[in-house]
Amino acid sequence: MRAAFTEDQIMLRDTVRDTLAAECTPAAVRASWEQPSAFWPLLAEQGVLALTASEELGGLGMGALDWVLVLEEAGRVALPEPLIEHIAAVELLAESGEAEWVERLASGEARVTVFQSGGYAVSADTADAVIRLGDTGAELLTEFTTVRHAAADGSRPLFTVDGAGAPLSGDADAALDRAILATAAQLLGLGNQVLDLAVEYSKARRQFGKPIGSFQAVQHHLVDALLKLKFAAPVVHRAAHSVATNDPQRALHVSMAKIYASEAASLACRKSLQVHGAIGYTFEYDLHLWMKRVWALSEAWGNPAWHRNRAASSLFGA
């Protein structure tokens, strides 16, 4: 029993964190509302897109315990790219014998997105291939049409996709659980950033002659958010372990991760907005870029109610 990451995993996280902090600034996130985002070449160059592809196919052959912290960092900066879907897709394509696609995705030459049948596909306009997850498995669409649906989170463009697909033989359930875990990880990073913004603001903003962060009412709001985020982290990390080891309880653990991360990040948004006061309620201030991503990702890949149902059937056998 050892509930901690390895030094290599921490180092990878720190490298990605530093790069993203320098490149994916709030101004860049804001710009991605108006024009297509441009971080894919950077992610390719940093090896992030190659994490889960096998070494023979130009990848690093890493697993969920390696990428979960990377996804948290992508969340922290509200990276406006479909990294969740990329992570879900690569191993599925590899399992399905689509070596060429895996190589092209790992190098960043091609882009893919994944969606649940009947739902929206993120960034389908820039995708070379789309994977549709349905009740009977996964399908690969290489010729398809898209319709954009303007979304509240302007940096996460949503589309409906139409087209005929070819069945993929890989494990669609595992791909779904990777997408859910990756989403939970991003939510954790987003929530921590939203809390950090509020903490910094509360130290700088003065009222009644003191920083507002010195008032207990404000402090306790922030601690409530921290508490939720702190206890969500090991739940997300355990889910990564279960994905990496294909644990028999994987579905329960992954659903728990999504519930805890969504609720912690959502609470962090509420508390952060409250601590910021009116300035946080403006379009001009950056907080809403993060909040809208939290709300979008809380809904994506199963909202908390959907995951409660899944967890309950696993727990109570209903």
Next chain:
Amino acid sequence: MNLTYTVSEQAFRADCRAWLEANVPATPLASHNTREGFAQHVQWEHKLFDAGWAVVSWPEAYGGRGASLVEWLIFEEEYYRSGAPARVTQNGIFLLAPTLFECGNDEQKERLLRQMARADFLWAQAWSEPNAGSDLASVRATAKKVDGGWKLSGNKTWCSRGVFSDGIYGLFRTDPDSERHRGLTYFMIHVDQPGVTLRAVEDLDGEEAFAEVFLDDVFVPDADVIGEVNQGWKVAMSTTSSERGLSLRSPGRFQATAERLKQLFVESGSPERLRDQVLQSWMDADAYSLYTYQTVTRMQEGGHIGADSSLNKIFWSEMDIATQQTALELLGARAWLMPEAPDAAPGWLHDFLFSLAGPIYAGTNEIQRNIVARRVLELPR
């Protein structure tokens, strides 16, 4: 990260389980907050100690097994899973002992640790005073130096199971000119000494769970001072954020309660309207366990628990109330019957009432939030 147990951890669990299955009393003991029940619990503690299970994480020299923190967590999981009795030694082994390990001298450790672990001498914590609760540094009880020791006077309160205990421990002002955290000394006091008066205070449940303690020129030998004179605050705080934060309420306790709640839910016909509450309690107990394994891993690799002990305390105390409330909702009108009533549902009402004390004792949750705000978020005063 490897969240599977090693072969030796699995063997340790199997040993715990086998002994508990063979030895845990088939019928529950009377409440440990009553005189009759307390005596039964003391007998149980003797048995536990003699078999080497009372204090698994302590060195063998003091009656332990030198178990790792992970093994201690495993023991706790098995202990509560088996439905074994509440620990009447807890204010000794979980609260006083860490202080002795950290700040006590060898003579004190030799003399006190084994006897407290075997329940041959029962300790109660006497930290609060009528005017020093959350503001612990405002204690007024005093100690004056006399030949060979000290004379203690003052008034302590909310001393859990004090009326059934043999000794109490707490802070006394040894420097009369001092204020706040300075000039305090940490004493251990035998309650059979002349000048000690204990008055039982009934808790919300009507049991003599608390004592108010009056001290009038009570003699305490120098040998019963922990740490240095006038350094009592440092001694008291040395363990509040170390093992104490971990050992006060281990995850196994809440996981066992969550399992019982799950059973109660199924026995109650799985009412859909309460499903999410039951699920939440079960998941929260699981999350608390995961968080604790993460903390323990850090501690085993040389780290400190730090302010995590405050986050822990907020989490488990709020989770416990929510869990108990859900149980009462599942039981409906039966929940509010006293234990002697024919239809009573054993345990839940008592446990609900006790859960309400959680956000109050061991530092209120407001104080814990203040600590987290300062130490973790580094917010200004």
